[in-house]
Amino acid sequence: MSLDAGIAQQLKRNAEGLVCAVVQEAGTGQVLMVAWMDDDALARTLETGEATYFSRSRGKQWIKGETSGHTQKVIELRLDCDGDTVLMTVEQTGAACHTGDHTCFDANVLYAAPD
Template sequence: MTLDPAIAARLKRNADGLVCAVVQEHGTGEVLMVAWMNDEALHLTLSTRKGTYFSRSRQELWVKGETSGHTQKVHSVRLDCDGDTVLLTVEQTGPACHTGAHTCFDDRDLL
């Protein structure tokens, strides 16, 4: 399984071969989390409709909710104009954040 060459050609990856993934809740538009994807994670996300990411700390793929049960059903995936960020809209089951919060962006405003 490989990423569609037409999609791969549009991506601008960082030095580690990754693109940033911003994850929004379907329906509300609330930003739930930010993660990273390599080509395989993007391919798997597109083909399975399950949020699949690349862990920089573990250097491996992970499917959101695989161990926690807090899954993501992917509704849409869009690429930004620069090709360096993908935007996913998902149906989130359970909290999105590893802390147990609904979103990784807490309520402590900086400005």
């Protein structure tokens, strides 16, 4: 799979050739996770509708839920105005976080405005 040239031209990748992906749950709008995508992961996501990312620690692509069963069906994928981040809206099955939490942002609240 290769990324459409028109899309590839719009991307502003980091030094490792990756673009940031913010993943949001359809329906609730809750941010589930942040991950990275290379051109091939983005192309595969666009072609299959399965959220595919690039693991910086393992140096390879991974499909969300491939081993855990906690899948992400892509509903919409948008590119931000700078071209350096994609916003992916998904239908989440199971936990989004590798810790087993629904979202990667469940654990550490650093600030909450007073009522």
